[in-house]
Amino acid sequence: MWKGYNRENYLQELDREFDVIVIGGGITGAGVLREASGMGLKTCLLEKRDFAWGTSSWSSKMVHGGLRYLKQGDIKLTLESVWERKRLLKEAPELIRPLDFLIPVYQEHASQRYLMQTGLFLYDLLALQWKHKTCSASNLLHKIPNLESRGLLQGISFQDALTDDSRLVMALLGQALGDGAIPLNYCSVEDVIHEKDRIAGVMALDRANNRYLDIRGRVIINATGVWADQVCQKAGGNIPLRPLRGSHFVVSSESLQVPCAVTFFHPEDKRPIFAFPWNGVTVVGTTDLDHAHDLNSPPGMSRREFEYLQEGIKQIFPKAEISEKNIISTFSGIRPVVKTNMRNPSKEPRKHVIQDYQGMVTVTGGKLTTFRLIARDALKTAQKYLGGLPGLKENPAVFKIPEFQVPPDTKLSGRDFDRLLGRYCTDTPSFLDQANPEELEFIENTNTLWAEIRWCLRNEAVNHLEDLLLRRTRLGLLLPRGGSSVLDPVLDICRQELGWDPEMTEREKEAYLKLWEDFYSPDFENRQA
Ligand SMILES: Cc1cc2nc3c(=O)[nH]c(=O)nc-3n(C[C@H](O)[C@H](O)[C@H](O)COP(=O)(O)OP(=O)(O)OC[C@H]3O[C@@H](n4cnc5c(N)ncnc54)[C@H](O)[C@@H]3O)c2cc1C
Numbered sequence: 109m110w111k112g113y114n115r116e117n118y119l120q121e122l123d124r125e126f127d128v129i130v131i132g133g134g135i136t137g138a139g140v141l142r143e144a145s146g147m148g149l150k151t152c153l154l155e156k157r158d159f160a161w162g163t164s165s166w167s168s169k170m171v172h173g174g175l176r177y178l179k180q181g182d183i184k185l186t187l188e189s190v191w192e193r194k195r196l197l198k199e200a201p202e203l204i205r206p207l208d209f210l211i212p213v214y215q216e217h218a219s220q221r222y223l224m225q226t227g228l229f230l231y232d233l234l235a236l237q238w239k240h241k242t243c244s245a246s247n248l249l250h251k252i253p254n255l256e257s258r259g260l261l262q263g264i265s266f267q268d269a270l271t272d273d274s275r276l277v278m279a280l281l282g283q284a285l286g287d288g289a290i291p292l293n294y295c296s297v298e299d300v301i302h303e304k305d306r307i308a309g310v311m312a313l314d315r316a317n318n319r320y321l322d323i324r325g326r327v328i329i330n331a332t333g334v335w336a337d338q339v340c341q342k343a344g345g346n347i348p349l350r351p352l353r354g355s356h357f358v359v360s361s362e363s364l365q366v367p368c369a370v371t372f373f374h375p376e377d378k379r380p381i382f383a384f385p386w387n388g389v390t391v392v393g394t395t396d397l398d399h400a401h402d403l404n405s406p407p408g409m410s411r412r413e414f415e416y417l418q419e420g421i422k423q424i425f426p427k428a429e430i431s432e433k434n435i436i437s438t439f440s441g442i443r444p445v446v447k448t449n450m451r452n453p454s455k456e457p458r459k460h461v462i463q464d465y466q467g468m469v470t471v472t473g474g475k476l477t478t479f480r481l482i483a484r485d486a487l488k489t490a491q492k493y494l495g496g497l498p499g500l501k502e503n504p505a506v507f508k509i510p511e512f513q514v515p516p517d518t519k520l521s522g523r524d525f526d527r528l529l530g531r532y533c534t535d536t537p538s539f540l541d542q543a544n545p546e547e548l549e550f551i552e553n554t555n556t557l558w559a560e561i562r563w564c565l566r567n568e569a570v571n572h573l574e575d576l577l578l579r580r581t582r583l584g585l586l587l588p589r590g591g592s593s594v595l596d597p598v599l600d601i602c603r604q605e606l607g608w609d610p611e612m613t614e615r616e617k618e619a620y621l622k623l624w625e626d627f628y629s630p631d632f633e634n635r636q637a
Contacts, residue, residue: 109535126151137331155291158571163333169271173193187234203272204270515540520548558597
């Protein structure tokens with residue numbers, strides 16, 4: 109539970125010995141923290157920047173089996189993923205929601221349609237469900253009128269699920285907090301403490317107070333994604349990674365209207381790309397290319413990537429208005445993929461790897477969807493430093509979301525409440541208790557309430573304006589120019605809740621707008637290739 113989170117108080121508690129120290133506050137680290145604290149272990153998590161600052165805010169947000177893994181013959185990964193999807197849909201249905209997918213089949217792919225149907229049959233079979241269907245071209249055009257009709261033979265539909273990735277990370281950390289774990293953002297691990305022939309802790313820098321801390325633990329779990337090798341090397345090990353960038357752009361649903369996810373093969377390289385509805389906008393993705401840039405700077409979409417996705421969309425949605433002028437935002441993430449030297453980046457296996465080096469267990473790679481299994485695998489390796497882990501035999505729910513009655517005297521709809529439950533999970537009743545009634549109003553052109561701004565600032569470890577606008581809420585992605593039209597009232601609430609003086613407020617505003625321009629805007633000048 110995030111209610112009442114107080115970073116300074118938690119910093120005071122770091123002088124004891126932990127059972128598990130987790131490094132990295134993305135989905136993998138949050139998953140490990142959740143599982144370990146649920147097993148009764150004393151745990152803390154140290155994140156160099158903000159929670160979900162790395163790849164876990166910039167994924168395609170699918171909780172999916174991954175048809176591509178099936179195509180590559182990785183039945184085990186697909187099977188695990190579809191069962192995790194099922195589990196998450198049941199445990200947190202407001203945070204992880206079903207998403208219908210449609211594949212329009214054109215004349216040029218006619219020979220592949222039976223292969224696609226067989227693949228989807230197997231996909232459903234693995235999940236013990238029956239969701240895939242075919243529909244005629246006219247039915248498909250009725251559903252998605254802006255689709256290219258020339259050469260359209262039929263549609264094939266199936267079901268996966270969608271989430272908000274950074275909220276998923278926050279939800280896991282919130283559940284771990286409820287079990288006594290300590291997650292800290294803006295705490296970077298700078299070195300490890302060696303003792304005899306093992307690693308006995310870490311030296312971390314509390315970046316908010318510019319203070320070094322020695323933190324002791326029985327086992328260290330390095331869950332730093334694409335940075336895993338850098339951290340591993342501090343301990344004396346290494347793990348060869350191939351950072352692969354994937355980018356998306358966001359447009360208004362008026363520019364590109366899709367009632368569900370639409371997926372199709374890009375004409376240039378036959379990779380599947382997709383457009384899907386998310387929080388009132390349409391997201392288009394993704395690319396997959398080597399990222400040879402400084403990993404300390406956020407990745408950004410290049411002009412070439414934009415043109416590649418634009419060209420793909422134009423094939424299927426010829427009337428869609430997609431140009432640099434009407435893109436709302438762009439975002440990129442870096443896949444932590446273990447290097448096997450495949451020529452084509454998309455062929456590199458996506459399975460996670462685990463390495464144990466003298467008490468530092470490194471876990472990297474894998475997917476958002478399978479965070480629970482990845483976390484349990486890491487803990488299985490870590491258990492020898494903990495004298496066994498009987499908790500691994502049990503499979504408790506990851507999310508314990510309370511039954512919640514919609515208050516009778518509210519102007520919010522049942523759908524709004526579902527959305528709040530998805531975002532604030534266990535904290536939803538506290539959110540409603542704390543909310544000023546006049547702030548239960550939507551921020552213009554969004555489904556975010558003004559009260560959410562205050563809640564996040566007060567309870568969810570926001571240090572900088574970018575934490576609030578890019579990860580706690582996604583206003584920086586959903587509103588034009590990073591939400592500049594609402595910046596002044598948002599900064600007013602920052603001043604009230606975080607005590608920012610006028611100088612600090614101006615500094616935060618400038619830093620955020622520059623960051624947005626450099627990495628999340630559709631301005632591709634001066635971007636990396
Ligand atoms: C474009 C794209 C689309 C994707 N789509 C999907 C999808 O739809 N579904 C799916 O299941 N998976 C998807 N994935 C995969 C998934 O997003 C990643 O596997 C996952 O987010 C990786 O999470 P992580 O926690 O391992 O790494 P990260 O999220 O990168 O977290 C690592 C964290 O470690 C921190 N860190 C680094 N160094 C230090 C240090 N010294 N001290 C403390 N902290 C440190 C970083 O700041 C970072 O926050 C996608 C990936 C990409 C790139």
